[in-house]
Amino acid sequence: MATLIGERPSQAIWRDYLELTKPKVVVLMLITSLVGMFLATRAGVPWTVLVFGNLGIALCAGGAAAVNHVVDRRIDAVMARTHKRPLAEGRVSPAAALTFALVLALSGQALLLAFTNPLTAWLTLASLLGYAVIYTGFLKRATPQNIVIGGLAGAAPPLLGWVATTGHISAEPLLLVLIIFAWTPPHFWALAIHRKEEYAKADIPMLPVTHGEHYTKVHILLYTCVLLAVSLMPYVIHMSGLLYLACALGLGARFLQWAVVLYRGTRPHAAINTFKYSIYYLFLLFIALLVDHYLMLNL
């Protein structure tokens, strides 16, 4: 039997707090940080870094997401996609959510300092503040380039994983960051086209609202071309092998196909399908990097 806390079952309360952390987004970020860790070394990642490093990154990302829920609670209440969120509906108070965010961020930082190194903790803190303060608190309401600049925070996890393992920044993880950085605009703008009216209603200057759908589709197409080119670079710099190259080409060609379909406007639901494909794309591309890495080690 579920325990009751006040008027609500404890299970429902836990679900609300879990939702504040944007768990699905954080899981995909963790996959990219794990790949960053594994690619950083031939010797195997120490289990403490693997477990507590990723946990630390996840707690900080979840904390940043909880702050996003607090800052955005009024606009979330206006949009159909987000109006049922815990703060938008008043099921969790801003003070409780901020306390939760602080506990997550502090425990994440403590784990990173204890089990990885100060550079990882600093870079993770910068990503946390980049998303929670710079993107959410300022850029989101200020410019249609909000997600391009803010995308850097979400793109950081492979670098965080790499630095947690090696203690220093190098070119290879920056390339992985660049891949996610180029992926973010087609990922988000496809959804923003699908939800254009809601963003307009909430007065958020997303690109389809400020510059129209055609302009946004052209930019999705351009960023997808850049993404395809950048995704081939791990092969070009001999970081990855032929298996990765084949996957990057296949996955990238399909992404480009979606971007063209969206641009032409010939198919219904093209925008939401492009958004959904973007998530599969990033997941599969990073799995390909990982499988290819171990294949190359065993050859």
Ligand code: HEM
């Ligand atoms: C500034 C950068 C980003 C922006 C603006 C953005 C925007 C969004 C939005 C608005 C959604 C919500 C879709 C919905 O609830 O219907 C979403 C979903 C998602 N995003 Fe992103 N995203 C960004 C970066 C990332 C990154 C870096 C990752 C992972 C590496 C990621 C992974 C996901 C996943 C897995 C979902 C699906 C979540 C679900 O189904 O609940 N996003 N993104």
Ligand SMILES: CC(C)=CCC/C(C)=C/CC/C(C)=C/COP(=O)(O)OP(=O)(O)O
């Ligand atoms: C430490 C670290 C790696 C931090 C990264 C933090 C993080 C969870 C970034 C997520 C990016 C994201 C989902 C943006 C959408 O926000 P939005 O407010 O535009 O979307 P919404 O309307 O769905 O809330």
